[in-house]
Structures are given as structure tokens and as C-alpha cells.
Amino acid sequence: MNAEASAIRAQPLPGDFAIWIFIFAELTVFGVLFAAYAFARSAHLELFNAAQLGLNRVYGYVNTLLLVTSSYFVARASLSIKAGRSTACGHWLVGALGLGGCFLVVKLAEFHQDFAQGITLSANLFDMFYLSLTFFHFMHVVMGMAILAVVARKAYAGRYSAADHTGVETGGSYWHMVDLVWIILFALVYVIH
């Protein structure tokens, strides 16, 4: 590798270092939840397979597309601000927020249908995991949107620049984490059976 390329690679983590402590802590939390799900499933295979059929997988699929795209918009926001275009950055972030909002609406519709079907925390072990995992993630989406909203406002107010845009990367990194976790959750809970 030439010196130039290794210089690119030596960059610090994007955004504030503190958010990365939090991201790694959150990833640990989700990791433990995923492991618990996987092993609970091994111990109650029949039950999981039967109960999993009660889910409408399309909700999960649509929500993955929404969240991945939203994450992409945030990546574009970060590119925009690096090119010094604050307004474009703001627009991308608002787009991401809109998609995040759609995610919440779809998820709420799904919850609504779940409850109508009698899916509850006490119904069975799968339903318990499904509801707690997705609700816990839901709260993270809400939290991530709150952060993105603050960042978007600041972007429109011209508080970031090509030289100084740590805030965008901090909020963005958190949002990508929320996306990353959902990608795994989607595969684990909706797809793999």
C-alpha cells in the first residue's frame, strides 16, 4: 500500500468518539438479545417454527428497504456537507427522517395487526422475543430520529461546514447502527426459519 492510501485509512472514527462507545455498547446489547433468541429457538424449535408463520413477512421486508434507503440518505448527507453544501445536507437528512417516519408507521400498522391476532408478550416464547426485540428497536429508531432532527436543523442553520461537520457524522453513525441492527434482526426473526 502506498503512503497516500495508508494515510486515508488512518482516519479516526467518523463523528465524536463518545458516540462510538455508545454504539459499541448498544451493539453488545443487541448482540446479547440476538444470541438469546437464537438459543431459545434451538430449545423450542417447533414452537418457533409454528409461531413464526403468524408474522406477515412483507412488513419486515418493506421496513428493511425503508431503513436501508434512509441510511443511504444519511450517507449522502454526510457527503454533501463534506463538499460544503449545507442545504443539500439538510435535504438528505429530512429525506432520511421521512423514511424513518414511514418505518415507524409500517411498524405500528404491523403491531396493530399483531395485537388483533392475539400476539402478546405472554402468548408464547417466540411472540415474546418478536415483540420485545422489535419494540426495543422501535425505540432506537425514535431516538435516532430525534438525533437526526437536531442535526438537520443545525445543517439548515449553516452550523456545519466542509471543515467542521462532526455533528453530522455523529448522528449519522448512530443511525447507521440502528440500520445495521435491523438488517440482522430482519434476517433472524422474519426470514430464517
Add this chain to the structure above:
Amino acid sequence: MKYQSQAVAKPYFIAALALFVGQIVFGLIAGLQYLYGTFLFPELPFDVAHMSHTNLLIVWLLMAFMGAAYFIVPEEAQTELYSPKLALLTFWVFLTAGALTIAAYLFVPYAHLAAITGNAVLPTMGRGYLEQPLPTKIGIVLVALSLLFNVTMTLIKGRKTSINLILVGSLWGLALLFLPAFYFPQDTVKASFGWWWIVHGWVEGDWELILGALLGFILIKMTGVDREIVEKWIYIIVAMTLVSGIVGIGHHYYYTGAPSYWIWLGSIFSALEPLPFMLLIAFSFKMLLARRREHPNKAAMLWAMGTPIMAFLGAGLWGFMITLAPAQYYMHGTNFTAAHGHLAFFGAYAMVSLAIISYAMPLLRGRVANSAAAQRWEMAGFWIMVLSMIGIALALTGAGIVTVVLQRAAADPMPFMQVQDKERVFFWLRELAGVGFFVGLLVYLRSFFISGEYEYAGEMKRALAT
């Protein structure tokens, strides 16, 4: 001391230390009663000694937190306290109510105390840590309201730093979480929920935020590290505490009649509760390494660095050992729990109280730091108390293991009292370590009676000479 009104913290700190002595005396008595069941009977039965021990613990910690709030909030807000007079009046009300309550425990039989204080009208008495008669409980609420009014008004008129917001916010939480104390239904399941909302809500939620705020304040002051960096860490620790601690309450629901999904939710989330304590260690040591100055108050620094480590051991490690549902199935309510309770309460909340007292008292007495001689006594007290507490915890852990092996997990369980007999050696060790702890406390207190302040010139000369 930057603001005159911070001086009201002083009586709070002094009273806290006096009550601490009382707590340990009752602990030693209760410990001896484990060995000689009739010691001091019937004048002072075990239940009264136990109740006085734990209630004094809570009261002195509250005293220390309040003192800390009266000290920190004006300094952070950069303005005088809203009403120093009210703070002082509140102090006397609280101290008198506390003293009267302990006196009532000692001189009035509990059932009679319940009868004459209106427990029949609104039953609240009898649950661990919440044994106080109704008037005392109401008094606690009034004292808390007075504190909240005072610090909130100070905050409103002054600078709003993150440390101050978290501190005042968590004091509000502390008061609100006390309210289930007035809810004591007949249904034992509901009663136990209400009780845990307070106990768990305090020590594994709200008080952790107080701990973070106090430690953050001390470290900003002592290391000179940028406030911004400290605040970021504190926010992360607060967030992790809430992420793990709220649902983590499920680790008290397992076998109490709650729905069975709590087995999973409680196990998973409470298993994550050590995380914020680990972050607290990382944070403190990062700040120590990044320090921009050498503060002459070495003793306060020792307390501040010792707190996260001991808190992690007691809460994180010992808590983890009993938290997973299959483990707790065997360990619930054994001396394992008592080992965890001792190490966690001391390591987190007693030690952070002693840390803020160590930092603030010299300032309240008009000097940046105590003389090197006084600090040597204080640090000796630190080590004796810390090591003795580890001794207490190990002895109780030993006793807990014996119970699990002979009684809980045995195919042919041994009767309770026979098991207690087998554990006598551990109860002796606990008592001996307890005496050690008491000695450490006296050594620590001795440091307050060595006058003089830290002499830069003299210490410098001595350091160069060696």
C-alpha cells in the same frame, strides 16, 4: 468554596458521617447476634438492630446526597442557593425526624409503633428499608420537596450545565420513585412489585445517575479536563443505565407471580447492567490520565478512583452472579445477596458520598486540601474500610455458597438452622472484618481532627529531598 450558600452542605456532611457510625455499630451488633442469638435480647432484638442498620444506611446516604446537591448546584449554576435558610431548616427537620425514628425503633415495640402512628389508616410499614412509620415517610417526602424546590429554583436562575441538569433531574426521580412506599396492597405480588420499583429503581437506576453526576463533578474539578468531554461520557453512562436498568427490574420478578416472559427479559437486560459500571471505570481512568493538573487533595482522588472499581465489583460482578434466572433459582435471598448488597451499597453509594465529602469538606473548612498528615490518615481509612468490606463480602459469599450446596441444591436438603450452624465460621469472619471496618472508619474520622492545610512549599521540599 465559590459561593457563601454552599456552606449549608457542611452540617449535612457532618450528620451523614455521624449516622454512618451509628449504622456500623448496629451492623456489628446484628453480626454478633448471628453468633450469639440472645445477645442484647430482649432489649435489642435482631430485627430492630437490622432495621436500624439498614435505615441508618439509607438516611446517611440521603444526607450525603442532599449535602452534595447543596454544594454542587450553586457552584455549577454560578449563583447563590435560592434559600440557604430553607436548606438549613430542612436539615434540622430531617435530622430530628431521623433521630426520633431510630429512637422509636429502639424504645417502642414495632407493632405498637405501627398502632400509634396510623398504620391502620394507610398501611406502609414492615417492608425492608421502608420500615419507617407513616409520619416519617411523609416527613421524607416534605424534606425532598423542600430540597427539590430549593435546587430547582437555583438551577432556573443560574447556569444550566449538564451535570446540574442530571443531578437535579435524578433528585426528582429519587423523590418520585419513593412514592410507591405509600402503596402497600394486601396482594403480596403487587406489594413486592411496588417494593422493587423503589429499591431497584433507586440503586440500579436513579442513584446511578446521581453517582455519575457526582463523579463527573469531582473529576471536572480535580483533573481540569474539559467539561465537554466529561459531560459526553456522563450522558453515555446515563443512557446505558436506563437502557439496561429499566427492563432489568425483571430480575426481581422471576418467581414472584409475574408473567413468565420476565424470566427472559429480566435475565437479558439485567445481565447488561454491569455495562454502565464498566463505562464508569473507563471514564474515570481516562479522565485521570488526561488530567491537566495535580490536585493537592490526593485523598479525594483516591476515593473518586476507588468508587467505580468497587461499584463494578459489588454491583457489576456480584450482581451478575445472582441475576440470571437459573442462578437466582438457587441463590435468591441467601447470604450471596447480602454479600452483593454490602459490596454494591458500599462500593457505589457510600464511597461516592465519601468522595464528595472528601473533596468538599476541606473547601467548606476554608482550604483547598487538608494537610498531608490528615490525608495520610484519610487514605489509611480508605484502605482499611475497602479491604474490610471485601472481607465482609467474601465471608457472606462463603456462607451463601454453603446454603446453596447444603440446602438449595441438595437432593436431601438440610434444615435451615443446621445450615446456619455450618456457616458459623463465615459469620465469625464477617464479624471480624466488620470490626476491621469500624477501625477503618475511626481512622478515617481521625483525619478530620488534624488541623492545618496542605503546604505546597513544604511538600515540594520533601518530595525533592527524597
Add this chain to the structure above:
Amino acid sequence: MKSPAVLPFKPCTVSWAVLLALTTISFELGAGASGRMLMAAVLALTLIKGQLVVSHFMGLRRVRLEWRIAMAAYLAAVGGVIALAYSIT
């Protein structure tokens, strides 16, 4: 300093398109009956998706090696644990 313009699109745009495609593929793979190889494929696709998010959205491909290893190790650990749990049933 520009990255070599081999592609007419930004790397994150390409990643986005790939992510959408992989999501659709794993969704379709999961529609039918279960099967060990099928599920292994879904898990592998998921880990690839995760790594794409990490590298191109989070931008970790530009950071020091330790961090890239830490993230890759996380994905590998989660994937490994899931695979382990599924293989013992």
C-alpha cells in the same frame, strides 16, 4: 484527493443498490421451505449487508485497522453464534 473513478456512481450508491437487491434475494430465499444451505445463504447475505453498511455508510473503510477489525469481529461473532445455535438443533 479523489478516489479512482472506476464506477460512474458513488460507492455508497452502489452499496445501496446492492443492499436492496440482497434484501430482496434473502426475502425470496426465506419464502419457501427451510433448508440448512438456504438458511446459511441468508445468514451469509445478511453479514455481507452488514459489512456494506459498516464500510460504505458508516464509512469505516477509511479508518484505522483496529476499528475495522472490531466491527468485522462483531458481525462474525453474531453470525457465528446464530449459526452455532442453528446447527445444534
